[in-house]
Amino acid sequence: MHLxxxxxxxxxxxxxxxxxxxxxxxxxxxxxxxxRKVIGRIQNRWGPSRVGPFGLLQPLADGIKLFLKEDLMxxxxxxxxxxxxxxxxxxxxLVSVAVVPFGQTFKIRGVDxxxxxxxxxxxxxxxxxxxxxxxxxALSGWSSNNKYSLMGSLRASSQVISxxxxxxxxxxxVVLRAGSLNLRDIVxxxxxxxxxxxxxxxxxxxxxxxIYIMAAYAxxxxxxxxLPEAESELVAGYHTEYSSMKFAxxxxxxxxxxxxxxxxxxxxxxxGASSPFEGWIPAFGPTWLQAILPIxxxxxxxxxxxxxxxxxxxxxxxxxYDQLMSFGWKFxxxxxxxxILATSLVMALRS
Amino acid sequence: xxxxxxxxxxxxxxxAALNLLLQRHPINSAxxxxxxxxxxxxxxxxxxxxxxxxxxxxVYSGAVMVLFVFVIMLLNAGEEERTRGSKIASIAxxxxxxxxFCLLSFVFLSEGHKLGLSHLGGxxxxxxxNISQISSLLFTDLLLPFEVTSVLILVAILGAVVLAKKER
Numbered sequence: 332m333h334l335x336x337x338x339x340x341x342x343x344x345x346x347x348x349x350x351x352x353x354x355x356x357x358x359x360x361x362x363x364x365x366x367r368k369v370i371g372r373i374q375n376r377w378g379p380s381r382v383g384p385f386g387l388l389q390p391l392a393d394g395i396k397l398f399l400k401e402d403l404m405x406x407x408x409x410x411x412x413x414x415x416x417x418x419x420x421x422x423x424x425l426v427s428v429a430v431v432p433f434g435q436t437f438k439i440r441g442v443d444x445x446x447x448x449x450x451x452x453x454x455x456x457x458x459x460x461x462x463x464x465x466x467x468x469a470l471s472g473w474s475s476n477n478k479y480s481l482m483g484s485l486r487a488s489s490q491v492i493s494x495x496x497x498x499x500x501x502x503x504x505v506v507l508r509a510g511s512l513n514l515r516d517i518v519x520x521x522x523x524x525x526x527x528x529x530x531x532x533x534x535x536x537x538x539x540x541x542i543y544i545m546a547a548y549a550x551x552x553x554x555x556x557x558l559p560e561a562e563s564e565l566v567a568g569y570h571t572e573y574s575s576m577k578f579a580x581x582x583x584x585x586x587x588x589x590x591x592x593x594x595x596x597x598x599x600x601x602x603g604a605s606s607p608f609e610g611w612i613p614a615f616g617p618t619w620l621q622a623i624l625p626i627x628x629x630x631x632x633x634x635x636x637x638x639x640x641x642x643x644x645x646x647x648x649x650x651x652y653d654q655l656m657s658f659g660w661k662f663x664x665x666x667x668x669x670x671i672l673a674t675s676l677v678m679a680l681r682s
Numbered sequence: 683x684x685x686x687x688x689x690x691x692x693x694x695x696x697x698a699a700l701n702l703l704l705q706r707h708p709i710n711s712a713x714x715x716x717x718x719x720x721x722x723x724x725x726x727x728x729x730x731x732x733x734x735x736x737x738x739x740x741v742y743s744g745a746v747m748v749l750f751v752f753v754i755m756l757l758n759a760g761e762e763e764r765t766r767g768s769k770i771a772s773i774a775x776x777x778x779x780x781x782x783f784c785l786l787s788f789v790f791l792s793e794g795h796k797l798g799l800s801h802l803g804g805x806x807x808x809x810x811x812n813i814s815q816i817s818s819l820l821f822t823d824l825l826l827p828f829e830v831t832s833v834l835i836l837v838a839i840l841g842a843v844v845l846a847k848k849e850r
Contacts, residue, residue, distance in 0.1 A: 452732050452733060462739070462740055466716070470751075485752065492748055492749070492752075
């Protein structure tokens with residue numbers, strides 16, 4: 332069978348999308364397990380341990396439970412929006428993985444196989460999709476016709492809008508250094524001298540990194556900024572009225588967003604798929620090993636960021652609402668602007 | 683390929699704009715406007731202006747429209763009542779809209795080459811991005827309008843702060 336270039340491209344792209352989607356969803360399921368295990372150990376208990384060896388089949392059991400539960404639809408909800416909201420949330424969370432380059436450039440017949448699509452404004456695509464994801468939360472709260480849901484979604488949307496500014500500005504320093512919005516170019520600007528050429532160490536972007544990570548925790552509604560679902564005040568926040576698969580979709584969207592945030596932090600500040608000894612240790616092994624090894628580094632970095640998420644959740648108490656707002660607007664935003672000024676000043680002096 | 687995209691998303695934009703007018707609930711209208719913004723972004727992208735497309739999505743559908751939806755939710759606005767509409771609106775409105783449509787299409791069709799043309803597909807096939815071109819234009823030739831616009835926005839923010847601080 333002979334395929335033309337275009338047919339081959341379409342075929343490989345579909346395979347890439349399917350593989351990345353399956354891996355993302357599995358990673359989401361196992362992040363939930365990781366969270367329960369790690370938080371369990373931090374709180375001096377075991378966490379799930381009954382289903383399968385070490386509780387490793389727990390995500391499967393959870394999935395079956397959520398699938399088989401009755402799908403309740405309260406009487407006075409706005410039906411179309413109530414159904415659309417979780418779909419919007421999950422779709423936006425999953426789409427942004429498409430522009431993440433998770434390995435080094437490795438082409439089979441002209442098609443890069445370690446990235447679903449190489450967009451020249453990849454970073455802006457991720458930011459744009461994240462900003463669309465707010466609609467899922469906002470609409471779910473409103474269409475539920477429940478005051479706790481509405482309060483939760485109002486909190487969520489105001490929080491996400493406020494922190495989006497600090498999030499975007501914290502990345503400008505990295506973009507200035509790379510001179511491109513293409514995620515592949517940004518990663519390639521950080522190779523040469525091992526971990527010393529990563530933006531976090533060599534680029535002196537650690538201020539930007541800490542602003543990014545704090546704003547991203549707020550953006551994904553995670554502890555210590557999980558006010559939209561503060562269970563002691565708002566029952567469960569915006570997903571109070573949801574059950575079964577619709578609830579599961581919100582849940583998956585939250586963890587998929589965590590995954591995306593960790594991927595972006597890896598790509599922008601920690602050299603993406605490059606190894607920390609790049610340029611010091613010569614490449615070794617056969618071609619397939621050289622192709623696989625960067626993916627290992629990428630996964631390790633993303634894993635450590637997910638672990639940090641869980642660690643922070645188990646450690647820090649929740650912010651109060653006014654503290655949240657003044658922290659975002661009066662501390663993170665000016666700091667991010669100062670970071671841009673300092674970065675561009677240093678770059679101008681060096682050139 | 684690009685032509686198909688143009689027809690799909692151009693049609694979607696027109697349909698969503700009509701839906702925006704016909705819907706009776708403010709939230710549905712606001713969401714139709716979001717669809718219009720996003721289809722416009724796809725059209726920009728297919729013309730090769732990828733930065734404009736991303737800015738359209740981040741600024742308009744991501745920030746401005748979220749604020750709209752936010753305010754509608756906060757005010758708990760109910761469904762509008764359907765009225766017959768005033769006579770003056772139908773006498774002056776429809777011919778006026780038709781006249782503006784004719785004028786604009788005449789200008790674009792006859793003076794199109796002076797406004798500058800772009801063709802479908804644009805510079806998408808190249809790996810270059812047009813951000814550096816946009817920024818050098820913004821900070822050299824168009825510096826004055828750019829700065830004036832930012833001062834205008836600053837004035838609007840100050841006005842909002844003054845209004846919010848009034849009672850104390």
